[in-house]
Amino acid sequence: MxxxxxxxxxxxxxxxxxxxxxxxxxxxxxxxxxxxxxxxxxxxxxxxxxxxxxxxxxxxxxxxxxxxxxxxxxxxxxxxxxxxxxxxxxxxxxxxxxxxxxxxxxxxxxxxxxxxxxxxxxxxxxxxxxxxxxxxxxxxxxxxxxxxxxxxxxxxxxxxxxxxxxxxxxxxxxxxxxxxxxxxxxxxxxxxxxxxxxxxHQRTADCVVAGYRLHKSGDDAIGSLLLGLYTDGGALASVGVIGAFPMATRRALFTELQPLVTTFDDHPWNWAAQAAADPALARRYGVGSRWNAGKDLSFVPLRPERVVEVRYDHMEGKRFRHTAQFNRWRPDRDPRSCTYAQLEQPLTFRLDDIVPGLGRP
Missing domain, CATH: 3.30.470.30 (DNA ligase/mRNA capping enzyme)
Structure with a gap:
């Protein structure tokens, strides 16, 4: 240079x-x-x-x-x-x-x-x-x-x-x-x-809150909430997080969510145990690596009983491409009704039709 x-x-x-x-x-x-x-x-x-x-x-x-x-x-x-x-x-x-x-x-x-x-x-x-x-x-x-x-x-x-x-x-x-x-x-x-x-694009989705990570400032505040959606097969899939809350809200959420705290024994996202048992998953999740592009395996598991409506722009595969934004709580929604079927599906379009030669195998 x-x-x-x-x-x-x-x-x-x-x-x-x-x-x-x-x-x-x-x-x-x-x-x-x-x-x-x-x-x-x-x-x-x-x-x-x-x-x-x-x-x-x-x-x-x-x-x-x-x-x-x-x-x-x-x-x-x-x-x-x-x-x-x-x-x-x-x-x-x-x-x-x-x-x-x-x-x-x-x-x-x-x-x-x-x-x-x-x-x-x-x-x-x-x-x-x-x-x-x-x-x-x-x-x-x-x-x-x-x-x-x-x-x-x-x-x-x-x-x-x-x-x-x-x-x-x-x-x-x-x-x-x-x-x-x-x-x-x-x-x-x-x-x-x-x-x-x-x-x-701006859209909304009703998601299940299945865990949280602590705020960097201490142990009495929520850093982010982990979101899930149910698949056609009935599995709860991880789709992203929300985390932009005022500090007062973070502390209030920490208190509110304590009754839902559970163990990893029956939690669908026991990623640490899965990675420990499968070397391929460990490599994918990048356990202990600062270059990890997969999931952070450390979080507090919650019983999947609360539903939150979030704003998002678009999906990448089965997850929100960017961090979702809190919209409102949905106490009227059954968590099991929060499925991928609610998401708007964009039309399939080829990159080659946008830029000739791009994305060809």
Whole structure:
């Protein structure tokens, strides 16, 4: 990186988006990709992959470094998203597993679950700094610059037709995308500023509270509640957590939930015992590893008798993709009635239909 001499030099904090309920008019609209935000810097053979927190991710994605050297102009800076695309859609869990400390594991995963880079903004090209130019001009230059890229680096689709953007909002979720980003056409590139707009799906679900984790401040407050839904076979599946409570509520919840505290003997989520008995599960859950991308095995089990309504944006597989938000308690609901059947099922949509060549086996 020290040898780089670009008009925009790393580290750079990416430009951000603020949530809105409706798509703003008179903008450029593009899918909101579900991956790792990254600004890619290339100066000849020197390639750097930055992240949202400005820490380099270059070592974790050697296949993207190789692709940048073969598919990009010799000197450029491009804002985009690192994703793992499969025939079934985006796989964020596989992407998380790529952040591994062992170089041998990084090389293995680069071959087994290769990543792609979705480009959506141009910050610099050759000796020209594009950050002060309006987005409409940056977008046109990006499309022209990456016209010959592929099969690893792709340009995100975009439209200025809000009717098309609304159709994308409903259709593309079926491929694992989680909303729409709207960018004013005259917008300059403003690092770390929430000057774009994002529209995400908002839904509710009634979930069973089956456990809690303690708050980091002490033993008399709830840190998060563990949520479950019943499958068609009658098993209680773990779907996510809620944890954004005022401290007074955390303490009150701790007292309220004590009568429901039980043992792991008959609890469906005795993950620690399951992992101890099965080495494959232990590896999956990453017991004792700071790189664990699976479940935290330490929690206080509760009898699954309380129901809470939560807000969520979308699912990834059988779990909430992001932390759900508390809506209200549902004392009127039978916990056994809290099943996956209540969830809205998005249309199935192929990544290849959004970006040709993406997600092909």
């Amino acid at each position: 020290a040898a780089m001499k670009l008009p925009v030099m790393p580290p750079v904090s990416p430009m951000l988006a603020k949530p809105v309920a409706e798509m703003p008019p008179d903008a450029s609209y593009e899918p909101k990709w579900d991956g790792f935000r990254s600004i890619l810097f290339r100066d000849g053979d020197d390639v750097e992959l930055g992240s949202r927190n400005e820490r380099p991710m270059t070592r974790y994605f050697p296949e993207l470094v190789d692709a940048a050297r073969t598919e990009l102009p010799p000197r450029c800076v491009i804002d985009g998203e690192i994703v793992i695309a499969t025939p079934e859609g985006l796989d964020f869990e596989a992407l998380q597993l790529r952040l591994h400390p062992a170089a041998s594991r990084v090389r293995l995963l680069a071959g087994q679950t290769p990543a792609s880079f979705i480009a959506f903004d141009l910050l610099a090209l050759d000796d020209c700094d594009y950050t002060s130019r309006p987005f409409g001009e940056r977008r046109a230059a990006l499309v022209e610059t990456l016209a010959g890229s592929g099969p690893t680096i792709h340009v995100t689709p975009a439209t200025t037709d809000i009717r098309i953007a609304r159709r994308w909002f409903s259709e593309f979720e079926g491929a694992g995308l989680d909303g729409i980003i709207a960018k004013p056409l005259n917008l300059t590139y403003q690092p770390d500023k929430r000057v774009m707009f994002k529209v995400k």
